[in-house]
Amino acid sequence: MPGAAAVASLAAAAAGWLDLDGPTATATLRLRRLWPSASPSGGGRVVAAGPSSPLLGWWWSAASWSGVEALRAAWDAARAAAVAPALAAASWACLALSAMLLADAVFLAAASLLAPLRRSRAAGPIAGPGPAPGEDDGDEEAGGRVADYPMVLVQIPMYNEREVYKLSIGAACGLAWPSDRVIVQILDDSTDPTVKDLVELECKFWASKGRNVKYEVRNNRKGYKAGALKQGMLYDYVQQCDFVAVFDADFQPEPDFLMRTVPYLVHDPRVALVQARWEFVNPNEFLMTRIQKMTLDYHFEVEQEAGSSTFAFFGFNGTAGVWRISSIEEAGGWEDRTTVEDMDLAVRVGLKGWKFIYVGDVKVKSELPSNLKAYRRQQHRWTCGAANLFRKTGGEIILTKEGCCPCGTIHALLCSNPVVRPDSRGHSPCMGGGLYPNSNNTSICHQKS
Numbered sequence: 001m002p003g004a005a006a007v008a009s010l011a012a013a014a015a016g017w018l019d020l021d022g023p024t025a026t027a028t029l030r031l032r033r034l035w036p037s038a039s040p041s042g043g044g045r046v047v048a049a050g051p052s053s054p055l056l057g058w059w060w061s062a063a064s065w066s067g068v069e070a071l072r073a074a075w076d077a078a079r080a081a082a083v084a085p086a087l088a089a090a091s092w093a094c095l096a097l098s099a100m101l102l103a104d105a106v107f108l109a110a111a112s113l114l115a116p117l118r119r120s121r122a123a124g125p126i127a128g129p130g131p132a133p134g135e136d137d138g139d140e141e142a143g144g145r146v147a148d149y150p151m152v153l154v155q156i157p158m159y160n161e162r163e164v165y166k167l168s169i170g171a172a173c174g175l176a177w178p179s180d181r182v183i184v185q186i187l188d189d190s191t192d193p194t195v196k197d198l199v200e201l202e203c204k205f206w207a208s209k210g211r212n213v214k215y216e217v218r219n220n221r222k223g224y225k226a227g228a229l230k231q232g233m234l235y236d237y238v239q240q241c242d243f244v245a246v247f248d249a250d251f252q253p254e255p256d257f258l259m260r261t262v263p264y265l266v267h268d269p270r271v272a273l274v275q276a277r278w279e280f281v282n283p284n285e286f287l288m289t290r291i292q293k294m295t296l297d298y299h300f301e302v303e304q305e306a307g308s309s310t311f312a313f314f315g316f317n318g319t320a321g322v323w324r325i326s327s328i329e330e331a332g333g334w335e336d337r338t339t340v341e342d343m344d345l346a347v348r349v350g351l352k353g354w355k356f357i358y359v360g361d362v363k364v365k366s367e368l369p370s371n372l373k374a375y376r377r378q379q380h381r382w383t384c385g386a387a388n389l390f391r392k393t394g395g396e397i398i399l400t401k402e403g404c405c406p407c408g409t410i411h412a413l414l415c416s417n418p419v420v421r422p423d424s425r426g427h428s429p430c431m432g433g434g435l436y437p438n439s440n441n442t443s444i445c446h447q448k449s
Contacts, residue, residue, distance in 0.1 A: 223336030
């Protein structure tokens with residue numbers, strides 16, 4: 001059996017292990033090599049390997065594992081030279097972004113809080129451009145003649161809106177504006193013949209009551225909503241209109257909507273858009289609608305308010321707004337290249353130097369998506385459309401040099417920042433009187449020819 005014990009001991013030694021379990025052993029040693037004579041690199045002598053072990057008296061050398069240790073040393077060096085600095089740089093970048101977000105939040109909050117004070121100080125009472133509807137044309141005490149009212153086009157694009165078509169058409173036809181100074185245009189892209197018949201009958205009903213209602217359909221749905229709005233601007237009767245109010249089919253404006261928004265456009269020819277706030281009829285339906293209401297309330301109360309009062313620019317919300325038709329034409333009209341045609345138009349009009357006004361005290365009733373599928377589709381359209389729009393217009397925005405901007409700023413709205421370009425009296429072109437009716441403040445940056 002001594003031969004078998006020797007083979008087993010040699011196998012254990014070849015594997016790098018040898019247990020010293022003799023009566024005088026004090027530890028278990030991990031061996032790499034064995035020599036019958038003294039080890040040239042140090043180590044120790046096997047003094048207790050069992051009474052019958054043939055390795056008794058041999059010399060051993062501790063395992064070096066040079067390959068593994070080399071890899072570990074290389075990793076430590078790479079980590080110190082590259083990984084750690086990269087992580088530190090990423091940490092500083094995240095810290096800088098966090099600081100920017102904090103500064104942005106503080107700025108938006110401050111601007112939105114101060115905006116109502118600026119508006120009341122600059123605007124004063126907003127007077128309508130003419131008498132109330134129903135008054136005699138020559139009754140100057142009522143505010144002027146009906147002929148002084150500008151011609152307004154009201155556009156309502158629809159697509160199979162069986163549940164809400166009556167509400168939206170009725171609200172548009174009930175706007176307090178002289179009936180001969182407003183055109184209600186229903187752009188019906190419905191594919192359901194029954195719905196199309198119902199919408200057409202509703203338009204005929206209001207036309208029989210003396211309302212100027214136009215029912216328009218297309219042979220195709222090219223461009224979807226943007227295509228319908230673009231086609232709606234091509235009719236001959238639109239040429240007599242000065243402004244266009246846009247409403248989605250689920251929005252119901254109050255009767256005084258035009259009375260409270262159009263004066264901003266009448267008294268300041270540099271204003272292209274007046275945006276109203278959304279008000280929701282189903283915010284407490286369940287948790288998802290409550291969350292939507294909170295996010296949209298923040299958008300209107302903070303983001304839109306700050307953009308309007310500070311830069312005179314913000315994104316058009318696609319509905320519940322009144323446009324100056326000449327500004328739309330100057331920017332090239334509606335485009336269907338993205339799913340956010342409203343933001344697309346706002347960017348192009350803003351690049352032309354026009355100003356926008358948000359009036360948060362004018363609210364339009366609307367309905368929030370009440371199921372997950374509709375909400376997901378809406379958010380996907382908004383998110384992907386905005387990203388696609390940035391991809392298409394980012395270069396144009398950066399390279400734009402608008403009129404008065406000799407330094408070649410990214411966008412003319414930077415000139416409306418009081419820090420960048422105050423006017424000759426030290427006032428901001430986008431603050432003070434220039435933003436609101438009955439104001440004499442003029443903007444060098446946004447002066448229209």
